[in-house]
Amino acid sequence: MTVPGLRERKKQKTKAAIQRAALRLFKRQGYEETTVEQIAAAADISESTFFNYFPSKEDVVIYDEYDPQIFAALATGKHDEPLAKSIEKLIGALGGLFEADHDAIYERAKLSLEVPELRAHAWEELEKARDLFRSIIAARTGHPASALAVRVISTAFVGAAFEASxxxxxxxxxxxxxxxxxxxxxxxxxxxxLDRLGSKASSR
Amino acid sequence: MTVPGLRERKKQKTKAAIQRAALRLFKRQGYEETTVEQIAAAADISESTFFNYFPSKEDVVIYDEYDPQIFAALATGKHDEPLAKSIEKLIGALGGLFEADHDAIYERAKLSLEVPELRAHAWEELEKARDLFRSIIAARTGHPASALAVRVISTAFVGAAFEASxxxxxxxxxxxxxxxxxxxxxxxxxxxxLDRLGSKASSR
DNA sequence: CTAGATTTTTACAGTCGCTCTATTTATAGT
DNA sequence: ACTATAAATAGAGCGACTGTAAAAATCTAG
Incomplete structure (x- = not known):
């Protein structure tokens, strides 16, 4: 984990700039009505460069520069408290993030949920969260991550998050x-x- | 509900033929590796005609000729038994359908769940089921279909179905x-x- | 059975997202 | 400043999909 060099920081800035330009256009004229060419023009880069930064047009909406940190934080939770407690904490922590960057998050969420094409891919994104969740529950309860119950419960959770969003x-x-x-x-x-899943989950 | 005319039946046959040709190609050489042009050639129609029958390449996998009937049957369930009982019946009825056309359903399910692009749209399809479910639960329990609890429970159910699939x-x-x-x-x-949702749901 | 209306199929041109390749330009370390 | 490396770009090309207009098949009336 070395400090990111000047080069890396510049890349992050460009990426953020592209995303900002894109979201501005999406808000003004709609997602489907906005072409990658226009985004590139607005961000003052070539179309080729756009695809260097984002594998697809959809990713420019989905991408969140803080996601990796969040995921990493989740994956390294403490193991010395009940799972339910950890999850409560996690929810609280998410709250902070929402407030920190409210407007941008709202715009992206709105797009993700209202543009049909994006909505489908929003679910893909949720599946990543589900998988992480799955491994956490598995690790804490002793059940294999492949167990149907563990999978179903994880899915139920992200489903609830989806509806809440x-x-x-x-x-x-x-x-x-x-x-x-x-x-x-x-x-x-x-x-x-969680209780039904096993005593390890609820007591310690 | 008039009997479908000769013309309509011919269209259904063509549609089924296109789907068969497409699935055969997908199985042999993969979804992404198969072009609409190839499907059209295999089904002995023009590419234009393909898009007359299916709005997109994805739809050729998703389309199920029996879906409308299933949905209709679900929507007109009896109201004189506990909701839980209705759902159990519904699940049993689904079982019959699975056995009736096992192989084709399996192929389509496999594609839908394993091809990333399709998997995303499989979720869209599940959302239709969720919405139907939502209105059924709402009608039976007296809660508004827009209630968060009703939505979340419906989502949990289709999520479970998704994992089971x-x-x-x-x-x-x-x-x-x-x-x-x-x-x-x-x-x-x-x-x-369902029990927690209200006594109307579990007793009668 | 034929003429005209309607529907279905098709060809074709064009747009857009995206990939690939090759070339140029910028940056980092020596 | 020099060179290795990485980033930006141009451009050609593919495939999904749309729209339009013409051709072919089908239906309906007289």
Missing amino acids: LEWVRSGGKGNMIDLLKKAIDAIGFYGM | LEWVRSGGKGNMIDLLKKAIDAIGFYGM
């Missing part, structure tokens, strides 16, 4: 995302699922 | 889809969710 976007980003998420996992009795 | 495909179509689905909804405590 939908609700949040529907509210114009005005609602409290964390509250919504809590209500969602409450409605499916998420903590009950 | 994954497992089924992983088993090479050898497993019992219905058993898997039952295990999946058991793991998330699906019937408990």
Whole structure:
């Protein structure tokens, strides 16, 4: 983990600039109505360069520069507390992130959920979260990550997160995302699922 | 609901023929490696005609000629039994369909779940089921279909179905889809969710 | 059965996302 | 400054998909 050099930082800046330009265009004239050529022009780069930074047009919406850090943080959670507690903490931590960059997150979420093409890929993105979740639950409960129960519960969780996001976007980003998420996992009795999964999950 | 005329039946036959030709090619040489031009040639139609029948290449995998009937049957379920019972029946009925056309369903499911591009759209398809489900639960429990709890529970159910399908495909179509689905909804405590949703759902 | 209306199929041109290759330009370390 | 390396770009090309207009098949009336 060495400090990123000047070169790397410049790349990150360019990437962010492309994303900003793209989101501005998407907001003004719509996602489908915006061409990659236009984005490149707006960001003052060539179309080729666009594809150097983003493998596809969709990725410019999906990409979140903080994601890797979040994922890394999740993967290295403490093992000396009940799983349910860890998850509560995790939800709280997510809340902070939402507030930090509210407007950009809202715009991206809105696009991801309202443009059909993107919505499909939003689910792919959720699957990454699901897989991470799956390995966490597996590690903590002793069940194999491949167990159907573990998979289904992980999917239920990201499904709840998905619905909460939908609700949040529907509210114009005005609602409290964390509250919504809590209500969602409450409605499916998420903590009950963990309990049923095995004593290791709920006690320690 | 008039009987479909000769013309309409011919169209259905053509559509089925295109799908068969396409699936054969996909199986032999892969989805991405197969071009619409090739499908058209194999089905002995022009590329234009292909797009007359299927709005996109993906739809040729997703399309199921029996879907409309299934959806219609679901939407008109009886209202004089507990919701949980209706759902159990529904699951049983699905089992019959699976056995009836096992091989074709397996091929399509395999493609849908293993080709990334298709997998994303498989989720879109699941959302249709979710919405139908949502309206059924709402109608039976008296909750508005827009209620977060109703949405989340519906999503949890299709999520479970999704995981069960994954497992089924992983088993090479050898497993019992219905058993898997039952295990999946058991793991998330699906019937408990319905109970918590309101007494109307579980008693009558 | 034929003429005209309608529907279906097709050819064709064009757009857009995306890939690949080769060339030029910028940067890093010596 | 010199060279290895990486980044940006131009350009050709592919495949999915759209739109338009013409050709072929099918249906309906007289």
